Amino acid sequence: MGDVARDTDRSCRRMSDLKDRLKRLIAAGGPISVSEYMAACLFDPEAGYYTTREPFGTQGDFTTAPEISQMYGELLAVWALAAWREMDRPVPFVLGEIGPGRGTLMADVLRTLNRLDPPFVILGRIAMIEASPRLADIQRDRLAAGKGKPTWFDRVDDLPKLPLILLGNEIFDALPFRQFVKTAHGWRERMVTLGDDGEFCFAAGMAGIEPSLLPPAADTVPAGTIFEVAPARDALMSTVAAHIAKHGGAALFADYGHIERAFGDTFQALRAHAPCDVFEHPGEADLTSHVDFAALATIARGHGLDVQTVTQGEFLVGMGLLERAGALGANADQGARDRLQADVDRLAGPDGMGNLFKIMVVTRAGMKLPPFARAD
Ligand code: SAH
Numbered sequence: 420m421g422d423v424a425r426d427t428d429r430s431c432r433r434m435s436d437l438k439d440r441l442k443r444l445i446a447a448g449g450p451i452s453v454s455e456y457m458a459a460c461l462f463d464p465e466a467g468y469y470t471t472r473e474p475f476g477t478q479g480d481f482t483t484a485p486e487i488s489q490m491y492g493e494l495l496a497v498w499a500l501a502a503w504r505e506m507d508r509p510v511p512f513v514l515g516e517i518g519p520g521r522g523t524l525m526a527d528v529l530r531t532l533n534r535l536d537p538p539f540v541i542l543g544r545i546a547m548i549e550a551s552p553r554l555a556d557i558q559r560d561r562l563a564a565g566k567g568k569p570t571w572f573d574r575v576d577d578l579p580k581l582p583l584i585l586l587g588n589e590i591f592d593a594l595p596f597r598q599f600v601k602t603a604h605g606w607r608e609r610m611v612t613l614g615d616d617g618e619f620c621f622a623a624g625m626a627g628i629e630p631s632l633l634p635p636a637a638d639t640v641p642a643g644t645i646f647e648v649a650p651a652r653d654a655l656m657s658t659v660a661a662h663i664a665k666h667g668g669a670a671l672f673a674d675y676g677h678i679e680r681a682f683g684d685t686f687q688a689l690r691a692h693a694p695c696d697v698f699e700h701p702g703e704a705d706l707t708s709h710v711d712f713a714a715l716a717t718i719a720r721g722h723g724l725d726v727q728t729v730t731q732g733e734f735l736v737g738m739g740l741l742e743r744a745g746a747l748g749a750n751a752d753q754g755a756r757d758r759l760q761a762d763v764d765r766l767a768g769p770d771g772m773g774n775l776f777k778i779m780v781v782t783r784a785g786m787k788l789p790p791f792a793r794a795d
Pocket of ligand 1: 550
């Protein structure tokens with residue numbers, strides 16, 4: 420009890436420290452971009468959300484697809500195996516995951532692959548790319564007893580120059596993004612500054628945006644309209660695409676967002692499974708925005724790769740989610756079958772993650788992968 424109280428004290432101190440530090444930074448140096456604010460809140464070494472907190476699960480702030488059900492990792496394992504076979508089983512090769520959280524997805528993927536095709540796990544170099552040393556330690560513990568001996572990397576750039584099969588679940592939304600707001604003087608970067616009350620607020624800054632980045636309706640949308648761009652996300656996609664173009668491979672990314680470019684303010688904070696104000700709990704709430712899959716697809720295609728983006732519901736059902744749930748439920752009691760049904764609804768149903776979440780698959784040109792095409 421005493422320890423819990425002390426920990427809470429310490430975490431409150433860190434949070435208010437970060438809030439105070441950011442306020443002092445703005446007071447001294449002027450407004451900061453949404454991107455700088457987000458990067459500090461998520462990755463400040465002392466008080467950042469991912470560096471200090473346990474975000475996942477019922478005790479945390481949000482639940483992700485691999486944490487909902489083992490079926491998610493099982494179906495992604497089937498996809499990864501199809502990719503390896505479609506590439507004619509190159510050896511050596513890398514099976515990587517970027518932003519692995521608690522390591523649950525990779526644990527499920529390796530367990531499944533070890534059953535489906537043991538050489539995959541024996542011959543593959545397992546790579547975990549994680550920015551948070553604290554989460555990397557959790558992943559090490561999670562994977563210590565399983566098949567495959569992963570290696571940890573800070574960046575995609577550091578991966579061995581080999582054919583790559585890469586998975587990423589909710590990684591892009593965790594990377595900082597910038598906002599632009601339409602004003603009477605054109606589009607201006609939306610900044611975080613301090614109001615008369617000394618609290619954070621938004622203000623239009625000086626920087627404009629390169630007009631070719633804006634969707635076609637930019638001239639006609641009303642003042643106050645927001646447009647978001649994410650150079651950090653674009654850079655990650657560019658690095659992955661360049662690797663695949665040069666060394667071969669396929670990547671699968673799952674995230675929430677839109678397939679078409681769109682206007683709108685999607686900056687959001689989540690704490691204890693409920694939305695909260697983006698300024699209220701710096702370092703103590705998850706900050707995200709919707710991923711612009713159209714922008715990422717343009718970058719991958721620019722590297723000569725094939726890109727397909729579908730809803731998570733379409734992808735999982737196409738990969739056999741219903742059949743897998745049926746198989747798991749076949750000899751189970753009614754309670755377990757009800758839970759499986761609830762997991763299916765949550766992962767793939769329209770009221771769950773099925774429509775809002777998208778799966779983007781990026782491959783070297785000409786690869787045929789399920790569920791879009793059956794490998795021959
Ligand atoms: N994939 C997990 C966790 C998603 S949360 C799941 O679905 O449950 C985002 C994860 O990405 C965290 O592990 C976070 O530390 C990591 N991350 C954020 N930015 C990163 C970066 N630039 N490189 C690698 N990992 C990053």
